[in-house]
Amino acid sequence: MLVREIMHPDPVTIAAGASLQEAYALMQERGIRHLPVMEGGRLAGIVTDRDLRLATSALSPSPFPPDTGLAEIMRRPVHTADPLDPVEVAARTMRELKIGCLPVLEDTRLVGIVTGIDLLDAMLRLTGVHRPSGRLEVCVPDRPGELARLTGLLSSRNVNIQSILSYPDADGNVRIVLRIASIDTRPLAEALCGAGFDVVWPPHHACR
Amino acid sequence: MPVVVYHPGYASYRFGGEHPFSPVRMEMVLDLLRETGNPVRPVEPPAATDEELLTVHTARYLEAVAAASREGGAPSPVFGLDTPDNPILPGLDEGARLVVGGTLHGARLIADGEARQVLQLGGGLHHAMPELASGFCIYNDLAIAIRELVSRGLTVAYLDIDVHHGDGVQQILYTDEKVMTISLHESGEYLFPGTGWLHELGMSSGHGFKLNVPLEPFTEGDSYLEVVERLVEPALAYFRPDVLVVQAGADAHWCDPLADLMLTTQTYEKLFRAILDFAELFTGGRLLVTLGGGYSLRATPRVWTILHLTLSGLPLFDELPAPWLERWSAQLGDDPPARLHDPPSPYEPIPRWEEINRHNRLMVQRLQDAVSMLWL
Numbered sequence: 001m002l003v004r005e006i007m008h009p010d011p012v013t014i015a016a017g018a019s020l021q022e023a024y025a026l027m028q029e030r031g032i033r034h035l036p037v038m039e040g041g042r043l044a045g046i047v048t049d050r051d052l053r054l055a056t057s058a059l060s061p062s063p064f065p066p067d068t069g070l071a072e073i074m075r076r077p078v079h080t081a082d083p084l085d086p087v088e089v090a091a092r093t094m095r096e097l098k099i100g101c102l103p104v105l106e107d108t109r110l111v112g113i114v115t116g117i118d119l120l121d122a123m124l125r126l127t128g129v130h131r132p133s134g135r136l137e138v139c140v141p142d143r144p145g146e147l148a149r150l151t152g153l154l155s156s157r158n159v160n161i162q163s164i165l166s167y168p169d170a171d172g173n174v175r176i177v178l179r180i181a182s183i184d185t186r187p188l189a190e191a192l193c194g195a196g197f198d199v200v201w202p203p204h205h206a207c208r
Numbered sequence: 209m210p211v212v213v214y215h216p217g218y219a220s221y222r223f224g225g226e227h228p229f230s231p232v233r234m235e236m237v238l239d240l241l242r243e244t245g246n247p248v249r250p251v252e253p254p255a256a257t258d259e260e261l262l263t264v265h266t267a268r269y270l271e272a273v274a275a276a277s278r279e280g281g282a283p284s285p286v287f288g289l290d291t292p293d294n295p296i297l298p299g300l301d302e303g304a305r306l307v308v309g310g311t312l313h314g315a316r317l318i319a320d321g322e323a324r325q326v327l328q329l330g331g332g333l334h335h336a337m338p339e340l341a342s343g344f345c346i347y348n349d350l351a352i353a354i355r356e357l358v359s360r361g362l363t364v365a366y367l368d369i370d371v372h373h374g375d376g377v378q379q380i381l382y383t384d385e386k387v388m389t390i391s392l393h394e395s396g397e398y399l400f401p402g403t404g405w406l407h408e409l410g411m412s413s414g415h416g417f418k419l420n421v422p423l424e425p426f427t428e429g430d431s432y433l434e435v436v437e438r439l440v441e442p443a444l445a446y447f448r449p450d451v452l453v454v455q456a457g458a459d460a461h462w463c464d465p466l467a468d469l470m471l472t473t474q475t476y477e478k479l480f481r482a483i484l485d486f487a488e489l490f491t492g493g494r495l496l497v498t499l500g501g502g503y504s505l506r507a508t509p510r511v512w513t514i515l516h517l518t519l520s521g522l523p524l525f526d527e528l529p530a531p532w533l534e535r536w537s538a539q540l541g542d543d544p545p546a547r548l549h550d551p552p553s554p555y556e557p558i559p560r561w562e563e564i565n566r567h568n569r570l571m572v573q574r575l576q577d578a579v580s581m582l583w584l
Contacts, residue, residue, distance in 0.1 A: 132401030
């Protein structure tokens with residue numbers, strides 16, 4: 001899954017010459033929190049609703065007046081993403097820098113924007129919960145071939161897997177979370193238990 | 209007395225082999241009613257036309273269903289067709305169209321004032337999406353019938369007591385303020401289709417008119433009926449629909465092999481009486497009831513027989529007649545039920561019942577809080 005699949009194309013932008021007041025009005029009107037700031041057709045900075053609130057706060061010792069130009073408070077340089085970046089790269093950048101969006105640049109041209117909400121959408125798609133499905137979670141030893149054994153069993157029952165994720169648990173095993181395109185996960189849970197897998201979800205049909 | 213809608217051709221809506229969604233369930237109900245001196249004289253509906261199906265589904269989906277259900281037809285897993293849940297047998301399309309035609313015919317009888325109450329002995333295919341067969345459901349008969357009622361200027365409350373979330377009906381009507389949907393189901397954490405959360409309240413003008421109560425596994429009858437009393441009744445009192453449409457799946461019964469709720473036949477009888485009361489109180493008696501899920505052949509035919517007798521105002525009989533038990537012995541299995549109702553205390557006590565009841569009460573409380581700002 002690449003950034004270009006989850007980004008908003010043609011983002012709303014504002015000119016560097018605009019005022020804080022105008023940026024605020026634009027955010028309110030469009031229901032957005034992030035505004036790329038443009039200068040001469042290029043991305044020059046970024047301003048968020050939080051930047052505006054902090055800059056103008058009555059609690060600040062020297063608040064900026066509403067007619068201040070955006071260039072005074074915008075952040076730069078701007079951290080950006082490439083349309084061909086995998087979504088997990090964008091997620092890691094945003095997490096490490098603790099920022100809420102990444103403008104997407106193709107060469108120097110602004111072609112989109114990705115926000116934290118878009119990454120949540122990506123997570124929903126990656127976990128398969130956007131389609132009707134049932135959840136199965138299996139705990140397997142961390143060694144080659146376990147996943148093949150699991151998917152082989154599902155394949156032999158002609159069951160389609162909607163999504164498959166894995167992560168290491170605290171005991172050094174691997175949890176495999178599956179979403180199955182079937183109304184009934186319990187015959188599968190039973191078959192998996194029968195084949196020696198440690199099924200942990202659904203909890204009341206777990207093997208142990 | 210309700211008008212009963214049924215067509216022998218519903219039997220073509222089948223998935224073959226050991227598939228749980230089997231037309232034998234309706235045959236067992238009809239046979240039990242006949243055997244106990246309550247024979248049903250159903251109205252036979254016409255099959256739904258392309259035009260009627262297109263009020264909810266897309267043209268390319270109709271083509272895919274038709275192509276898949278022809279002899280030697282082409283599978284379309286993209287549309288959820290020919291998967292383990294929804295295998296395709298020749299004739300399925302015709303059967304599905306008759307089932308949709310039945311629910312739609314029932315809706316029209318009510319809209320035309322020719323019937324106040326209709327029991328459709330089939331249908332309730334609440335998982336079907338505009339372009340996706342899902343959870344044994346090919347076409348969404350409920351959404352098609354509800355759209356017909358709305359097109360006649362009627363407002364509709366849809367109550368879904370199937371153990372699974374009524375996701376297709378909710379999604380199709382998500383922005384429609386003329387339709388309130390209420391689904392009570394085992395939580396999507398544990399059960400297909402994984403939706404039906406408290407925060408799913410509808411969108412745009414439909415916001416506040418879509419209600420969901422995700423129930424804990426092993427929820428028992430008393431807690432379930434408390435949810436009905438605390439949530440369903442006030443919701444209907446607020447919305448005041450012209451028609452109440454009910455999907456009466458029987459898979460919340462404790463015997464059901466696909467889910468984990470613990471309703472008894474006694475709970476169902478109380479629930480059906482409450483639904484009748486709601487119709488009298490809020491819709492001038494206008495009520496359309498369909499079947500739905502229900503995969504225990506020991507339980508489902510008894511629940512739906514109770515449904516028919518209750519809606520008809522007929523007394524419930526006690527013992528299951530011997531000829532019926534004999535004819536269906538293969539379906540009823542070893543140790544078949546002896547009576548229409550479950551025996552007292554039919555299952556082992558649920559150790560966590562207090563925690564379960566508290567959780568369900570909390571769900572209702574939270575939902576009430578969420579809608580209190582919207583229902584002004």
